[in-house]
Amino acid sequence: MTQPPHDEPTASSPEELREQVEQTRAELGETVEALAAKTDVKAHAREKAIEVKEQAAAKAGELKSKASGIAHQIQDKLPDPVKDKAVQAREQAGAKAAQASRLWEEKAPEPVRHTTAQGAQLIRGNRNLLLAVAGVAAAVWLACRRRDG
Numbered sequence: 001m002t003q004p005p006h007d008e009p010t011a012s013s014p015e016e017l018r019e020q021v022e023q024t025r026a027e028l029g030e031t032v033e034a035l036a037a038k039t040d041v042k043a044h045a046r047e048k049a050i051e052v053k054e055q056a057a058a059k060a061g062e063l064k065s066k067a068s069g070i071a072h073q074i075q076d077k078l079p080d081p082v083k084d085k086a087v088q089a090r091e092q093a094g095a096k097a098a099q100a101s102r103l104w105e106e107k108a109p110e111p112v113r114h115t116t117a118q119g120a121q122l123i124r125g126n127r128n129l130l131l132a133v134a135g136v137a138a139a140v141w142l143a144c145r146r147r148d149g
Contacts, residue, residue: 064126064129071132
């Protein structure tokens with residue numbers, strides 16, 4: 001054991017000594033917990049992963065909003081015949097996709113369907129962005145085609 005610091009009085013009774021021991025134990029326990037928390041690499045990695053994931057989600061939302069705004073601006077500037085063609089193309093693509101989906105359900109093996117379903121769920125989560133991008137791409141393609149023809 002070590003000597004008590006010179007600036008602290010020593011215990012005058014066994015009860016005071018017990019209180020000092022309990023206080024020292026509590027302080028030591030807190031110190032050990034703080035040191036253990038600082039050295040817990042897994043916990044720090046989890047916290048950092050959560051932080052990065054939240055930042056990525058926020059950035060994705062920001063980019064999605066910007067892309068949607070740009071798509072609407074471009075779509076508003078297109079002539080009506082081009083807009084109509086884009087709507088028709090989107091409807092035809094939806095019909096073809098439904099037909100392909102039915103065929104896929106009939107022919108594809110279960111593990112492949114499961115993996116594909118997970119991808120489709122991810123796409124559905126970003127449906128508006130993908131539709132906006134597809135609409136803009138179709139409109140630009142039609143405008144370029146019209147200009148060349």
